[in-house]
Amino acid sequence: xxxxxxxxxxxxxxxxxxxxxxxxxYKYGFSTDIETEYAxxxxxxxxxxxxxxxxxxxxxxLDWRLKAFNRWKKLKQPDWALLKIPEIDxxxxxxxxxxxxxxxxxKSLDEVxxxxxxxxxKLGIPLTEQKKLAGVIEDNSEDNSENRKVxxxxxxxxxxxxxxxxxxxxxxxVIFCSISEAIKEYPDLVKKYLGSVVPIxxxxxxxxxxxxxxxxxFVYIPKGVRCPMELSTYFRINAENTGQFERTLIIAxxxxxxxxxxxxxxxxxxxxxxxxxxxxLVILDExxxxxxxxxxxxxxxxxxxxxxxxxxxxxxxxxxxxxxxxWTQVETGSAITWKYPSxxxxxxxxxxxxxxxxxxxxMQQADTGxxxxxxxxxxxxxxxxxxxxAGKAQNTYRGLVQIGGRSQNSRNFTQCDSLLIxxxxxxxxxxxxxxxxxxxxxxxxxxTSKVDDDQLFYCMQRGIGEEDAVALIVNGFCKEVLQALPxxxxxxxxxxxxxxxxxxxx
Amino acid sequence: MANMLNIDDLKVSLEEEEKQIIKGLSLSIKPGExxxxxxxxxxxxxxxxxxxxxxxxxxxxxxxxxxxGSDLLETEVEERAALGxxxxxxxxxxxxxxxxxxxxxxxxxxxxxxxxxxxxxAADFLKLVRSIAKDLEISDEMMKRPxxxxxxxxxxxxNEILQMCLLEPRFVIxxxxxxxxxxxxxxxxSKGVNNFSSSSRSFLVITHYQRLLNYIVPDxxxxxxxxRIVKTGDKTLALHVEETGYKDFLQLGKGKx
Numbered sequence: 001x002x003x004x005x006x007x008x009x010x011x012x013x014x015x016x017x018x019x020x021x022x023x024x025x026y027k028y029g030f031s032t033d034i035e036t037e038y039a040x041x042x043x044x045x046x047x048x049x050x051x052x053x054x055x056x057x058x059x060x061x062l063d064w065r066l067k068a069f070n071r072w073k074k075l076k077q078p079d080w081a082l083l084k085i086p087e088i089d090x091x092x093x094x095x096x097x098x099x100x101x102x103x104x105x106x107k108s109l110d111e112v113x114x115x116x117x118x119x120x121x122k123l124g125i126p127l128t129e130q131k132k133l134a135g136v137i138e139d140n141s142e143d144n145s146e147n148r149k150v151x152x153x154x155x156x157x158x159x160x161x162x163x164x165x166x167x168x169x170x171x172x173x174v175i176f177c178s179i180s181e182a183i184k185e186y187p188d189l190v191k192k193y194l195g196s197v198v199p200i201x202x203x204x205x206x207x208x209x210x211x212x213x214x215x216x217x218f219v220y221i222p223k224g225v226r227c228p229m230e231l232s233t234y235f236r237i238n239a240e241n242t243g244q245f246e247r248t249l250i251i252a253x254x255x256x257x258x259x260x261x262x263x264x265x266x267x268x269x270x271x272x273x274x275x276x277x278x279x280x281l282v283i284l285d286e287x288x289x290x291x292x293x294x295x296x297x298x299x300x301x302x303x304x305x306x307x308x309x310x311x312x313x314x315x316x317x318x319x320x321x322x323x324x325x326x327w328t329q330v331e332t333g334s335a336i337t338w339k340y341p342s343x344x345x346x347x348x349x350x351x352x353x354x355x356x357x358x359x360x361x362x363m364q365q366a367d368t369g370x371x372x373x374x375x376x377x378x379x380x381x382x383x384x385x386x387x388x389x390a391g392k393a394q395n396t397y398r399g400l401v402q403i404g405g406r407s408q409n410s411r412n413f414t415q416c417d418s419l420l421i422x423x424x425x426x427x428x429x430x431x432x433x434x435x436x437x438x439x440x441x442x443x444x445x446x447x448t449s450k451v452d453d454d455q456l457f458y459c460m461q462r463g464i465g466e467e468d469a470v471a472l473i474v475n476g477f478c479k480e481v482l483q484a485l486p487x488x489x490x491x492x493x494x495x496x497x498x499x500x501x502x503x504x505x506x
Numbered sequence: 507m508a509n510m511l512n513i514d515d516l517k518v519s520l521e522e523e524e525k526q527i528i529k530g531l532s533l534s535i536k537p538g539e540x541x542x543x544x545x546x547x548x549x550x551x552x553x554x555x556x557x558x559x560x561x562x563x564x565x566x567x568x569x570x571x572x573x574x575g576s577d578l579l580e581t582e583v584e585e586r587a588a589l590g591x592x593x594x595x596x597x598x599x600x601x602x603x604x605x606x607x608x609x610x611x612x613x614x615x616x617x618x619x620x621x622x623x624x625x626x627x628a629a630d631f632l633k634l635v636r637s638i639a640k641d642l643e644i645s646d647e648m649m650k651r652p653x654x655x656x657x658x659x660x661x662x663x664x665n666e667i668l669q670m671c672l673l674e675p676r677f678v679i680x681x682x683x684x685x686x687x688x689x690x691x692x693x694x695x696s697k698g699v700n701n702f703s704s705s706s707r708s709f710l711v712i713t714h715y716q717r718l719l720n721y722i723v724p725d726x727x728x729x730x731x732x733x734r735i736v737k738t739g740d741k742t743l744a745l746h747v748e749e750t751g752y753k754d755f756l757q758l759g760k761g762k763x
Contacts, residue, residue: 453562458599461559462669463587463617472612476603476652
């Protein structure tokens, strides 16, 4: 038995014991009492200008936003997903909120409101590492693998509050900062790549984001650099009645590598809140990006009151030869999830992978999947989707595999498994496969199963309580995807799987 | 000596249809005893083991089941396990994606927790499992596999015995453990059971055939027909069944109507 194997075993065990201690409600449902400054209610050209001004943006950025806004006014909200979306009044939202004492952006963490830091520590974010900011890490033991470093950018409502390990990353040549900062500091890179993967008019929600995005993260990995640590962003919606529209742009230049983690939470509120993010990944020759998400926005209560409406556009552009992207997502939260992280495989021999766990319980709805667009020769894609549905929830996998006429010898493998718990929920699989090249090969496998009473009885006869048994079985079902996550995230994800399914049996 | 298990005039029906399966069964088992229940198909043997283990789907019409002073019928399945009741399944269940080691450790530590004992650490656990697996000729490779997935009938039954040895129950129900086993596998399984038996542990061996009882020798043999025990004897009763079949006893069952 290998050490790795034993290590995993320990995690599994810890997961089960931790789950017990976590309690049965949404753990991240607290709100932080911080004075918040809002832009006026509603959306018009003045609001767009205001957001741009608050961020001290150059004119080209404002022009870009206004172009998006004018385009957005002509677009209609899409209705093709298998989702019942209550009518959203886009004029009854705040498009900008920030902690009032952050009018001047903090120069260092010492200037950040301690209440904010407290919030992040409640969320388990290693922001204390920020104490070691400015690259001075006194207790930097050589190989401290137990305490692996993760650089964090945290976005609270609309504003980025701090990026850890900035200096250390800088010495490696890596740029990791808020996007608002990047617009000012690295305008050439931003101008070159922003909107180049997800154009402003791509879709209704992406277009809205382009007009009003307030902050987000920016990463540039220069040629030949393997990013020395994992990069991480935590998004948190705190203010009431506020939409969050963050924008992430990651560029992996030739021969580079980065692993990026994204986590999300929101307080528990009766009103639904809107989240429309855009993530753009640019991957050049011989480079690789791993992008992992654990999405745990407030899902609404058991009657479907409140919760986040999550409309997200994520796309990776594998422009370079032998470029590679891997999306891994664990979607446990949100009242509504509309999300299709996609891969455009332009470069020859490029590859895209998509690993997904989507859990819906109570009244949650998810319509999620991926798009694999094969354009270059010898491109490869792999899709592993695990949908789990409990309560009265509806869970849809929607995926497109498109192999273009010039994409010789390209391959896709899709595996789509659905697990049902109880008999009031639904699972749906909607694959679209378009192949325009006779040398291509696309495989699709799909299964639907139930957590069956015999499995539960077997576990319980061995002494495992019912909820632990469900968590164990579901984590087994999701194993292939959990293994694709970085270690710390895998642990968090396993806990989330268990928490999201509490009360789903018995 | 006090009884470990005491079943008194138990009557059990299926939940889904109004059909009584166990029709007034009484049985007492003392620590250290091995009891065998034999009977033709449909006599209620497996229902009895399911009810003792706490499976859903049955209605207790009347009667009591007492285990070491606890009212067993009012005890949750996992709590029964922690009290020391173990059932080796006739058809062990597959759990895809859940590694054997993880499953075993979760089960063991859940039981220890319920009993207020400290959890076993990873190193001690591995040492323990490996020594048991070795005795049962279960390979490391098999231990890494998901629970019962891709295992042969014999491997699954050995796995049940491994679970038994690890969890150290005081009362073991072997539910048709011999079904689907060749002679070699049966010897191996029986060896596991015999090594595990002690003066404080009791067994209820449910079987259709006599052959398992050559290896696991019972103190008492009960013949069950139509939901009742119609005859109790020693191990020679099993040999009698082997020769003449159940036809003599079928009459006894009917006689009680």
